[in-house]
Amino acid sequence: MKIKITLSLLLMSFCVIGSSNWAIGQDNNVGLIVGALEHHHVQWPDWGPSFFPEKERKYKFQVRVLFEKKGSSWVAFKHDANNSEDLKKSIKYYPREIDWLVAFDGKTIGQLKSTVPDTIPYYACVGLHVLDPNAKSPTVGKITKEFAGWSDEPCFRPLVLVSKNYTSNPQMWKPVRPPNSIIQQCKEAFIKVVGPVALCDEKSGHKIIANNYSSRINHIKTYQSKDGEYLTCYRLEVPYNNKCDEFSDDFSDQWFFINKTGSVQHIGEKMALLDAGDYDKDGISEIIFWYSRYDEDGYILFYNHFSNHAKFTWNYH
Structure with missing residues (x-):
């Protein structure tokens, strides 16, 4: 059996x-x-x-x-x-x-x-x-x-x-180190998106609710187009502490798009950048991400400078 x-x-x-x-x-x-x-x-x-x-x-x-x-x-x-x-x-x-x-x-x-x-x-x-x-x-x-x-x-x-x-990438998205001003903008946007988080007080071992945790947010990667737009990822790093293990949270990477005027837009989480290309030959690159969470995987295609997207996912049971 x-x-x-x-x-x-x-x-x-x-x-x-x-x-x-x-x-x-x-x-x-x-x-x-x-x-x-x-x-x-x-x-x-x-x-x-x-x-x-x-x-x-x-x-x-x-x-x-x-x-x-x-x-x-x-x-x-x-x-x-x-x-x-x-x-x-x-x-x-x-x-x-x-x-x-x-x-x-x-x-x-x-x-x-x-x-x-x-x-x-x-x-x-x-x-x-x-x-x-x-x-x-x-x-x-x-x-x-x-x-x-x-x-x-x-x-x-x-x-x-x-x-x-149609495989070209006319916007020429490439990895870069963003200016400090962009990093600061995105950290502020991160806190607005995620909101207060439960962190561990390392001395007492008790849970504390933090509203400002900018120093714990790390820049992971950034891409820049030839037009001066940015696509950037940040992560909240919380060191493991066995005193507070019961309070640990799953903090996902957060992705942001910054347009030419400097406006910051949150575009999602639990994603990994797959590729950029002008798949419809309209002169603007589409961006495709791999997307994964519990019992769900898939892809997200962003287009029109991240003003629209399409999502294809599947489950396992």
Whole structure:
């Protein structure tokens, strides 16, 4: 009985999707679509990283179809499913076959093809396409946990896929060290967004409510466009203290956008910057983030100088 349960969980961790459509021609109705090439460790999140010995770990690449340009808006493909019947029907909302360009940092670094699967077995598989078995999947950087998601398994960073030859980054977003004035503005904005926090009084071991904790907020990373806009991330650092362990909070990284006039806008938390590119060729770069929280992973695409966004997420149970 124990063996059967283990095998059942193992199958649940695989998005085992197949397709019999490789012989069909290109779908001429494919519009302007953005997806992601994901590097996925095949295991159930609850098992943790020690379930498989390192030499037995199995990874695969998979394609997830995410967003489509409709008129002047980016729209997420249908990804909400409440039961197995919803999952089965979700296939009809996705293109049958897509030829992709792989984008990174304003450049095209590969080409792939994917096809709609015969079925979608689990919630975490929503939006997946079957990757051409002959595809050569490019990678960038090293395997880390930055984009691990809820499974907490190290992987290569996802790469943006575009159905048209639109991979440039005209705003030329690049990492920089921001001016002190920007850092101070963002710390003030951080406190307004997060509000009072429970911190540990290291002498007494009691919880204290702090309203001004600017000195504990650390700058993590910043990117600047050629137009003088900033995209920046900050984190509240709270040293571990065993006297106050019961009061510890999960303080998420907070992201802010600063426009050319210096106005600060909070854009979200629990995110990691994936890439920037002009995916609709309107002269303004879209920004895509990886998004992850408990039992939920996904992507957020910001456009029109962060005035609009589209969000694609999935759950695991």
